[in-house]
Amino acid sequence: MQPQAVTLIIEEHRALATVLRALRRSVDKARKSGEPPDFDELRAMLFYMDEMAARVHHANESELLFPLIRERCPALWPVLDRLLAEHGRGESAVRDLEHSLMAWQVMGDERREAFELMLGAYIEGYLGHMEVEESYVLPVAMDYLSAEDWSELDAAFTRQRGALEGSMTRGHRELFDRIVSNQLPT
Template sequence: MQPTAVQLIIEEHRAIATVLHALQEAVEHARHGVAAPDFARLRAMLVYLDEMPARVHHASEGRLLFPLIRERCPALRPVLDRLEGEHERVELIVRELGHALSAWQVMGEVRHEAFELLARTYIESYLGHMKVEEDYVLPVAMDYLDAADWHQLAAAFEHQRGVLADSALRNQRELYARIVTKPSAD
């Protein structure tokens, strides 16, 4: 059985991946003329991808899990450094995507391709990032961390989520539900 901290990280990865795939699908539908761009839904996706990873997920990894792995498995430090650098870049790219989305909405189709290219790069990069964490970092962590470490991490994750107001987590869940609910065809 996986430790609670690993389960939480994987659950968060699944939610992020679902939003990334919804973003990819929305962009492809707009490109192929399947549906007019739903700018409100696209913006909701970007808000989720900005808020959830930065406030919850990356904080769990960067402040709680990665330091413990660095201590127990120094050979993994370069990989963790790279992943943390990617966390910072991801947050910047989401803001760039927000700007590109606004430009597309305001300036029209002439700016669609710029948004699409940036979105595609972001999606591929983030999915690859999560794959490295799941296929490499978490298995190494499970080999090097002991039961006491996992217990400490579970308590720290629980405390971290407790510090976030219930309303903030509820708002993230509601936003997620809005994003993954397929828009109805009129």
């Protein structure tokens, strides 16, 4: 049976990928229609990527899962180092994207392409990051970590989530639902 910690990581990847796709769709739609995008909606999506990825998802991976994989499987150190560095870079990339989006909004369409290019690189990078975790790191971890390791991790994930501000994860779920429902075709 798949450990709960793995299920949680994969579910969060699905949600993050959904928001990344929604970002891409909004920007594509604006380019094709020649109309400005819904900047507030784009900002909400970047906010989700920042908060959900940085404060919840990356924390679970960097502080709980990766250290245990490091202990059990030293061969994975180089890939874990790369993933950790990407967590750090992803967080500053979202700040840069927020700035670039603001530039598009206040300076006009001449700044659209710069945002699009930056967003495209961010989306590709983040999807690739999740792919490495799902196709390589998690399967190896499932081979090398014991049942005790997984039950320790499941408990630690639950504890870490419990220590987050009361409404943190519920609030993120509500924001995710809002983003997805705004994306539904009308």
